[in-house]
Amino acid sequence: MNHHLVLRVIAKFLLPFILVFALYVQWHGDYGPGGGFQAGVIFAVGFILYALVFGVEAVKKLIPVRATVGLMSAGVLIYAGTGIASLILGYDFLDYSGFGSDPVHGQEWGILIVELGVGIAVAGAMVAIFTAFASRAPEIEDKDW
Amino acid sequence: MNEIAVDIVLLALLAATAIAIARLRNLFAVAMLASVFSLLAAGLFVSLDAVDVAFTEAAVGGGISTVLMLGALALTTREEKKASRPTWVPLLLCAVTGAALIYGTLDMPRFGAADAPAQQHVAPDYIARAMPETGVPNIVTAVLASYRGYDTLGETTVIFAAATAVLLLLGFGRRKRGKERE
Missing domain, CATH: 1.10.287 (Helix Hairpins)
Structure with a gap:
């Protein structure tokens, strides 16, 4: 896509907004629509847009394949780990009441951490799946579509 | 309107x-x-x-x-x-299924009706409890991450498993390409 100057410029211009919007959706999920799943997808879309315009190899340099696998594992581990931590604190599995000074505060913390786990897992998984697909296909010329 | x-x-x-x-x-x-x-x-x-x-x-x-x-x-x-077989059998199947589904909607309560079963079962309980118990104004988030935390853990694991399966099937392009980009 080297000759698509407009696409390249606009993509670079859009990237920070996409990533910041993903973070907004992640942390604002308690108050508005959204949450970890949507945030993870939007965050991954930032990388996928970069890959579509600048090529898969550029994204692989940016975030190595091993890192995406690590992220998706880490996300699930954060979620399950929250459950284990609540067990250790003497509550039921995934009952976050023990995380704060009082149960309500604990619930807020628990939901925040669990949503972060979902976001990291989804973002890692989506980038990994896309990279796997895109790495198989040779670069396609515009006219081939 | x-x-x-x-x-x-x-x-x-x-x-x-x-x-x-x-x-x-x-x-x-x-x-x-x-x-x-x-x-x-x-x-x-x-x-x-x-x-x-x-x-x-x-x-x-x-x-x-x-x-x-x-x-x-x-x-x-x-x-x-192009389909090698005639397509009227699947078409008929789709039509019958669609008709059955539309027939099923005839008994459903009106959208947003207060006496609908969906509004009377657990929903009022969640609406009453979510804010004082979790302090999270978005009830959807409270239900998803706290009351139904097990389900969401399952969903996250499903996404993880799906990605793992795709990676195992496709790999990460270790195969050499015929034509390298410059």
């Missing part, structure tokens, strides 16, 4: 998109129309006040899955093969 007009327009566009998807043979166009379909569905969800679902539909159905479809298309052919 305005809402009904919006719903009718969205549903009409949805039906037109579905027919176009069924008729087209070019899979690139089909993938793009599927993305349009998801976007229209997201619009319908907004009109039904299900913003969280609409958000997911727009991001996943309209965005990611289209990109993944295109990625899969790049690995295979761009044209759908």
